[in-house]
Amino acid sequence: MRAHLKCLIFPTVHLFSCVQNQETHLAQIRPFAGIRFDKKLGADLSALIAPPYDVLDDAQKAALQAKHANNIVSVDLPFMPPKSVGPDEVYTKADTTIKEWMTANVLKKDTRAALYPYMQTYDLGGRTHHRRGFLGLVKLTPFGVDVMPHEKTYKGPIEDRLKLMHATGLQLSPIFGLYSDQKNEVTAALFKNLIKPEQTATLDGVKNDLWSVTDSQIETEVIDLMKHRPVYIADGHHRYTTALQYQADMEKKNGGPLPPNHPANFCMFVLVAMQDDGLIILPTHRLISGLANFDVAAFQAAVGANFEITETPIGADKTAEINKIVNGLDQHTFGLYDGKSRKLFSMKLKNLDVLKALEPKQSDAWRHLDVAVLQRYLLDEILQPKFAGGKELVKGYTADMNAVIPQVDAGKYQIALLLKPTPLHALEELAKVGEVMPQKSTYFFPKLATGMVMNPLR
Numbered sequence: 001m002r003a004h005l006k007c008l009i010f011p012t013v014h015l016f017s018c019v020q021n022q023e024t025h026l027a028q029i030r031p032f033a034g035i036r037f038d039k040k041l042g043a044d045l046s047a048l049i050a051p052p053y054d055v056l057d058d059a060q061k062a063a064l065q066a067k068h069a070n071n072i073v074s075v076d077l078p079f080m081p082p083k084s085v086g087p088d089e090v091y092t093k094a095d096t097t098i099k100e101w102m103t104a105n106v107l108k109k110d111t112r113a114a115l116y117p118y119m120q121t122y123d124l125g126g127r128t129h130h131r132r133g134f135l136g137l138v139k140l141t142p143f144g145v146d147v148m149p150h151e152k153t154y155k156g157p158i159e160d161r162l163k164l165m166h167a168t169g170l171q172l173s174p175i176f177g178l179y180s181d182q183k184n185e186v187t188a189a190l191f192k193n194l195i196k197p198e199q200t201a202t203l204d205g206v207k208n209d210l211w212s213v214t215d216s217q218i219e220t221e222v223i224d225l226m227k228h229r230p231v232y233i234a235d236g237h238h239r240y241t242t243a244l245q246y247q248a249d250m251e252k253k254n255g256g257p258l259p260p261n262h263p264a265n266f267c268m269f270v271l272v273a274m275q276d277d278g279l280i281i282l283p284t285h286r287l288i289s290g291l292a293n294f295d296v297a298a299f300q301a302a303v304g305a306n307f308e309i310t311e312t313p314i315g316a317d318k319t320a321e322i323n324k325i326v327n328g329l330d331q332h333t334f335g336l337y338d339g340k341s342r343k344l345f346s347m348k349l350k351n352l353d354v355l356k357a358l359e360p361k362q363s364d365a366w367r368h369l370d371v372a373v374l375q376r377y378l379l380d381e382i383l384q385p386k387f388a389g390g391k392e393l394v395k396g397y398t399a400d401m402n403a404v405i406p407q408v409d410a411g412k413y414q415i416a417l418l419l420k421p422t423p424l425h426a427l428e429e430l431a432k433v434g435e436v437m438p439q440k441s442t443y444f445f446p447k448l449a450t451g452m453v454m455n456p457l458r
Helices: 002-008 058-067 088-103 155-168 185-191 216-226 237-254 296-303 318-327 370-387 401-409 425-433
Strands: 035-037 107-109 116-124 127-139 175-179 199-203 206-210 231-235 266-273 280-282 285-289 307-312 333-338 343-349 394-398 415-418 443-445
Touching: 088 107, 088 155, 116 185, 127 185, 155 237, 185 216, 185 266, 231 237, 231 266, 231 425, 237 266, 285 370, 285 401, 296 307, 296 333, 296 343, 296 370, 318 333, 318 343, 318 401, 333 370, 333 401, 394 401, 401 415
Parallel strands: 175 266
Antiparallel strands: 035 107, 116 127, 116 206, 127 266, 175 231, 199 206, 280 443, 285 394, 285 415, 307 343, 333 343, 333 415
16 A cells, blocks of 8 residues: 555646555544643633634734744644744744643643543524534545545645654644434444533634543454545545555655554544534635636627526615525525626536537536536636636635625625535545545635644544
């Protein structure tokens, strides 16, 4: 298996190409003794945790640091902007900070290995949702063996995370993984005896509750149940690829394969069942500018063979009405909001095979994804060559419908292309044929918090 690693470190289009013909193994889960903020700081970690590093800007980082001197962002995001590689000294400083916090008992390693049940509570669409999962270690395997990706990865973010991992000897934030559990067996086993959370934190309106389970019987039950379930990465492809490279680096340093239980052979995940009631995928809408000569009539003429475009009347409260309309769109139907006319149009795909000639090597499942049709046809074949003179489009992305219309009406973007969420079953379908989705295909809401538990690698 290790002979295939070199071609998987920075995967490009088909992440499974090196492993498709291998025997499929099953993910191995194990508990671990995590590093956590000490109880002397209180059970409420709200001032200490942070969102994923790659969604933050300078102002947001500074605001988190102002909350508390020990906010995890000081270590997890040592260099700005996110996903760029800093000089060695910023990563060395991150390690020094971790050591200082450990010495001062700001951070402490648990005395026993555990699985960590983790629940996020949030409001969306007028309802309160609870997403339940658990933190545990997943045995590293190349993409497509036990752990299935759905996005491409890029070199810059991996280099940054790798330098931080080598410097600190920690995996600071978990990867978000999904598994199938039709009978809710895993969650039921972990949560059945839980009472008050050991630690809690509220971040951006999302409540994060954490417990630890050290009962060997429950651990064994969960480990046995998870042996039969491949893990699908929902978020964290770059961090998983970083873990693979870190493992390879440790093997090189060791002069050969590592002992089976070496920490570098495992990676920390939050694992959530696909059937969990609180698991929600939001669409990532596209905001487009850089169009020299866009008008809806010309656009309709350009796509008329493949799309049926009709105006959809909207009232004064545009955002609320457009949100409702988009939520009610049929499958393979997009919304188009035009900043010049301030009008909304529905775009119904008439030709389901619109990508067949453009992407003959892709599967029907990939070609029928709304995000694939949007990217490969609407952006690449229509908007960029016909309305931007072949120049690169200016693109923005948001899952927040409340942010769409104001930005277009203010002139920051010219149009918005609005989508339905990518269906969850598409992850499984594409995994079977070894394909990945276009960029920004899924937005799992809410994001996981960084700082609830950290995974020591040495």
